[in-house]
Amino acid sequence: MNEARAVEILESHDIKPTANRLVIVKALAAAERPLSLSELENKILTIDKSGIFRSLTLFRDNHLVHVIEGGTEGVKYELCKSRDHEHDEDQHPHFYCERCQKTFCLDELELPDIVLPEGYEPHTMNLIIKGRCPECSK
C-alpha cells in the first residue's frame, strides 16, 4: 500500500493520518492476514506497543479494523457431552453477550458445513456470535 492510499483510508474513517498510524495501516495491509498486537510489535520496531495499541483501538472504534477472537474475556471451558473421548463431537455455536458478558451455548443449532480451500486440514471449529442475549435485549 502506498502513502497516498494509506492517507485516503485513514481520512475516510475520520482518522487523522499521523506518521505512526500510516505505518500501522501499511503493516496491516502488507500482512494480508490478521495480526495480533505482539505480531505488530515485532514487525514495527519503531513504535512503542502502547502506541500501536492505542492506534488499533482507535481504528477499531472507527471501523477501520475488526477484531477476531471469541468473546472478550479469554478462554472459556465447557463440558463435552459427546461419548467419543477422542474427538469433540458436540460442538455447537456460542453466543457472547456484549452487555452481560456471558457466553451461551446454542446447543440446538448445528455448525455449518464449511468447504475449505485445497490444503487446509480442519480439526475443530469455533463459531461465536456476539450481540445481546434475550435477557439483555429486553
Place this chain on the structure above:
Amino acid sequence: MNEARAVEILESHDIKPTANRLVIVKALAAAERPLSLSELENKILTIDKSGIFRSLTLFRDNHLVHVIEGGTEGVKYELCKSRDHEHDEDQHPHFYCERCQKTFCLDELELPDIVLPEGYEPHTMNLIIKGRCPECSK
C-alpha cells in the same frame, strides 16, 4: 450433577476422581454455559486458581472439556475492506493453524446464515476453524 455421576464422567475419561476435580466438574455442569478460568475461580472459593487451571488442562487433554476461543494467542486485528464505515460487512471465516500459529483469512468463503433462537440480537460473528494450514499439512 450428583457425586456418582461426576465420578463416572471423570473415570470414563481416565481421570482419577479427586475431591477437587469433582468440585470443578460439578461447577461446570451446573453452569450450563462455558466458563472462563476467572469465573470458575469466583464460583469455587476453596480451590486455588492454579489447581483449577491444572484440572482444566487435564480435562482438555482428556477431551472432557473443550475450549471456546479464537486461535490461541489473544486478539487479532484485520483491516476492514468494506465501504460501510458504520458496520463490518466484510466478515469471513478465519483459519488458525495449530502448528505455525498463524491466522488466515478465508476471504472466498461466506459466513453461514445462522437463525438464532428468539430473543437473541446478533451483532457480529466470528467463525474460526482450527487445524493445519496448507503449508503445514504438507
Place this chain on the structure above:
DNA sequence: GTTCTTGCAAAATATTTGCAAGACG
C-alpha cells in the same frame, strides 16, 4: 496556547510454572 499524539514506565490482568508439603496407595 490549546489540543492531539507519542513514548516511557508501570499498573492491571491473565496465564503458566516451580517447588515443597501432603495425600494416596
Place this chain on the structure above:
DNA sequence: CGTCTTGCAAATATTTTGCAAGAAC
C-alpha cells in the same frame, strides 16, 4: 517409599492506563 495432587508464591505474558514532553494547528 514412590507417585500423584495440591496450595502458595512467583514468573510470564498480555492488555491497558498515567503522565509529561513534544508535535500539530
